[in-house]
Amino acid sequence: MSSPRDTVRDAWDLLGQVPDPELPTVSVVDLGIAREVAVDGQRVVVTITPTYSGCPAMREIEHDVRAALAGRFAVVEVRIVLSPPWTTDWITPQGRARLTRSGIAPPGVRLLPLLTGDRPAACPRCGSATVEELSGFGSTACKALWRCLACREPFDYVKAH
Amino acid sequence: MGDHEVEALLRVADSCLVLAQRLTGWCGHAPALEEDIALANVALDVLGQARGLLTRAGELEAAGRDEDALAYLRDAPDFRNLLLVEQPNGDFAHTMLRQFLFDAWAVELWPELASSTDPVIAGIAGKAAKEAAYHLRHSAGWVERLGDGTDESHRRMLASLEDLWPYAGEAFLDDDVDRAAAEAGLAPLPSSLLAGWRARVEAVLTESTLPVPPDPWWQRGGRQGRHTEQLTRLLAEMQVVHRAYPGARW
Structure with a gap:
């Protein structure tokens, strides 16, 4: 029992x-x-x-x-x-690690609200912090499309929400 | 719950629903793949907001209508959306300016609705507020880029502004329905959102090297069910399958 x-x-x-x-x-x-x-x-x-x-x-x-x-x-x-x-603050540490391992950047740093938005902390592939946004919208409602300027790979990013 | 409250809710719900339908028209037609995806994503968020509010309106009405009955089985005079959102898509500049004027209203509205006395509406609004802020960032960015872009993009943004501006002010005109809803604590008074909207719109237009047009006689009537002929065509397309196969299931 x-x-x-x-x-x-x-x-x-x-x-x-x-x-x-x-x-x-x-x-x-x-x-x-x-x-x-x-x-x-x-x-x-x-x-x-x-x-x-x-x-x-x-x-x-x-x-x-x-x-x-x-x-x-x-x-x-x-x-x-x-x-x-x-909110993406509810994604667990394990969830964040799993996202990164599969090449998806977990929610990053929130900049000032509204017009400035947020950005991933690092490229999920090579770890470089030099990344730029390609599009604020991605393949699902929760993601944006970014690219790494070091390894040149594009990657999905779970937007801080 | 009185009729006035249901009516007030439909004004927001229908504005979201009709805008979602308009945005869906861009699917496969946007000038770049990223923007195609962006418009579809915005449409999805706004549709989700509409579904939540329509469901709630049906519950409060207590006449047995669910979200589908309200979306698919009403005719144009029963719709309560802003005239702004039923305007045809036009070119990309036109769609983005319409979106910006809407988003600038939505970011004022949702945080207020998040403290509605109706907990269901407050829950929907709490989510929508975050989404609207993100949409505004996107649409304002395009108004700036196109307004302050090439001669051609500036010309198109200017033409869109002339076309859409008369529809922009309807969202802030109060009537008895709004006053009853505000008194019940259900929704804010539309006119209370004007100052915040105006400040934001003026700032972005100025940044975009676009003129802030003087206030015209604001086109009105959508929130009372008097629409342009554009809505009838939109509904014909949106409702045809549901009406042709009533009660059909996948």
């Missing part, structure tokens, strides 16, 4: 194996999308939060979370909450 604390840990472990559909090198836990887990007997309630308002992956994430927990819990409930709004 496992204790309630164990079952909560089980749920988090299972969630840690659910990859983000658009950034599959990191899990929904790494990204801070999975916010809360509550277990009551054989029933688990997972609270998730969307990254951007129009994130098209939200439904898929909900489906994947459900599928991952279905083998362990009889009833899986997924709640979507908007507030407090997701």
Whole structure:
């Protein structure tokens, strides 16, 4: 018979194996999308939060979370909450390391708000800090396209948000 | 929840929805791949904002309409969007200036809506505020680059400004609906956003070597359901599949 604390840990472990559909090198836990887990007997309630308002992956994430927990819990409930709004500050240290290893720069330094924006700390490939923005928008809502002026490689950057 | 509050919510929701539809028209047509992707990304954010607000409007209305019913099964006179966003895309300068005038309004509006007495609206607005700030950075950058660019880009930006400016002020005109929503703490009074919008728009236009036009008689009526003929055409395209196959599922 496992204790309630164990079952909560089980749920988090299972969630840690659910990859983000658009950034599959990191899990929904790494990204801070999975916010809360509550277990009551054989029933688990997972609270998730969307990254951007129009994130098209939200439904898929909900489906994947459900599928991952279905083998362990009889009833899986997924709640979507908007507030407090997701921020890249919730990406875990492990998530940041995993992003970098797959060639995606994790959120970097925030400059003054609005018109100035933010920038990656370093090129995820060679580590050089001499990088420049190619486009403020990238292949997904959460990324921008940058390039390294040292190794000349372009790379994705998860915008500080 | 009174009709006035639902109505006030639709004014924001429909403005986002119609703009998203306009921006989607650029998909595959933008002057560079990066801008194609950028416009699609902005459209996606704005569409997400619209979906959240439409869903909430449907809940508050309590007449059984969900986001799809509100988006696809209303006719032009039932839409409450700003006239600005239904204006055709024109060239890239025209689209970017329209976006800038909208974004400069959105960055004033969302932080206020984030303290709405309705917690669902506040949640949607809290996310949208961050997105709008990023969109503004992009659109303001293009207004500056094109305004202060070549003779040709300056000429096009100037023509767009003449065309769009009369539609820019509608967002700040109060009526009874707005006053009721403000009194209920649901949304800010439109006129309260004007000073911040004006300061930002004037600064960017000046930086772009573009003139700040004098205030005209602001074109109005979109927020009350009186639209230009442009909206009817836009809706015909946006709604055709849903109306041709009612209740269809993937």
